[in-house]
Amino acid sequence: MDESPIIRKAKVNQEDLTESDCEYDSEQVDLEEDGLENRVINRGDETEQNVEALFGDQTVSSEGGRKNSSTSDVNSQLEVFRQQWQDELQQKPGSRGQSPKSSVNEGNNVCLKAKQANDIENEARAFFLQGMQAEDDGMLNEAIFYYRKALQLVPDIESRLGNVLNRGPKDRAIQDTESPMEKSDLEEDLLVHLQHMKLKDEALCQPEYEQKMTHISCLPVELIVYILHWVVSNDLDLRSLEMFSLVCRGFYVCARDERVWKKACEKIWGVNLGNSKRYNGSWRRMMIERPHLLFDGCYISKVTYIRQGEQGMDSFYRPFHLVEYFRYVRFFPDGQVLMLVSPEDPIQSLPKLRYRNSKVAGILRGGYRMSDFKVTCILKRVRSEPVSNNRYKRHRQAANQHEVEMSYSVEFDVVSCGKRTNAQLVWHSYAVTSVQRSTGEEVTSNFDLNKRTFPPLIFSRVRSYTSASTEPLM
DSSP: EEEOOOHHHHHHHHHHHHHHHHHHHHHTSSSHHHHHHHHHHHHHHHHHHHHHHHHHHHHHOOOHHHHHHHHHHHHHHHHHHHHHHHHHHHHHHSHHHHHHHHHHHHHHHHHHHHHHHHHHHHHOOEEEEEEHHHHHHHHHHHHHHHHHHHHHHHHHHHHHHHHHHHHHHHHHHHHHHHHHHHHHHHHHHHHHHHHHOGGGOSSOOSSSSSSSSSOOOSSSSHHHHHHHHHHTTTTTTHHHHHHHHSSHHHHHHHOOOHHHHHHHHHHHHGGGGSGGGTTOOOOOHHHSSSSOOOEEEEEEEEEEEEEEEESSTTTTOOOEEEEEEEEEEEOOSSSSEEEEEEEOHHHHHGGGGSSSSSSTOOOOOEEEETTTTTEEEEEEEEEOOOOOHHHHHHHHHHHTOOOOEEEEEEEEEEETTTTTEEEEEEHHHEEEEETTTTTEEEEEEEEOOOOOOOEEEEEEEGGGGGGSOOSSSE
């Protein structure tokens, strides 16, 4: 019997629908297993509904048996497809679903390892640079310690720092000359900015709290500058002047007054002062950059050596003595210098050098002159008070005839000690000239200078030396 057009159309639609279901389901390969099964089941149910909708009542009324057979074919095809799909999913155990997580974890691990390697290299770089700085400062033990830690972290750290190590002295000199210029320009800009700032009633400063007494802001600027001359005094206590400038804007401007700094420079260099054009017209900058001595303390060195003692009755016992003494040198701005060699520690010896006219036994007094970074001192021993005795006059005259007058000639080089400018004196020469009064014979002896017996003298600030001012800076 010939099929009706409706049945033929239904079969065609059924075949097209089944193929479209398979194509649609095959595009879901990249989805996860649970979602895939749900989607396939839903699509199967929809297919069944579509088949029923297509065949409708016309198919049932005309060909009832054909409907049941076609529905069973569709269900069987869907069951086969589901089984094949499950087998395919079991053969590929969710590798695609887990690949994004694994790739993220691998990316995190790579970033973490790179960060750790960068941190280790930075730490090794810091240790190596500290070793270089310690080597430049002469601290070899510390330099070896830092180098060893750097090489333990990164064995080829020296090659990685090739740009820093290969930087020539010319480049370093350029950097050293450029840094102070930039800093001075910044200070000048700050000074100009603070000078243009204005307070209420054109005052130098203003009190933060209400005062019952007259505040220092009521004083004119000229009087405050004169007070600063007393603060600096003839002892050149420039540290107190810098501390004064840290109080407020007005005090900062007053502490930068060129008149104060010019007088301080004249006090140090005298006729060798020169002009300030080399330092951009700033006397303060001359004081900072030009080598000079420090006056608010004392230069100290410590000498230690071992001396063999006297031989006793027992030949198997040989005593040795550990000898320790200190050498003190204090300079005054007016050109005087004191030197003292004593076994006493600084706490006991420094008060003896407070005044210029100190008459402590064994002290040397004289004058000094400075040229560039060299200091030349001529010293003589201070005579102690004569001790009365019962000798006859003729015996005293005989003893005086053999007196010897001795003068000491010392030269130092003023250098920096670490970050402290002009804080170290290095021995350049040391000679003693003896003159016999009776005959006028003169003998000069030069000391053999070495770092064991003549170590450099390091400056130490003494607060009591500048605790009071006796006269202003003139």
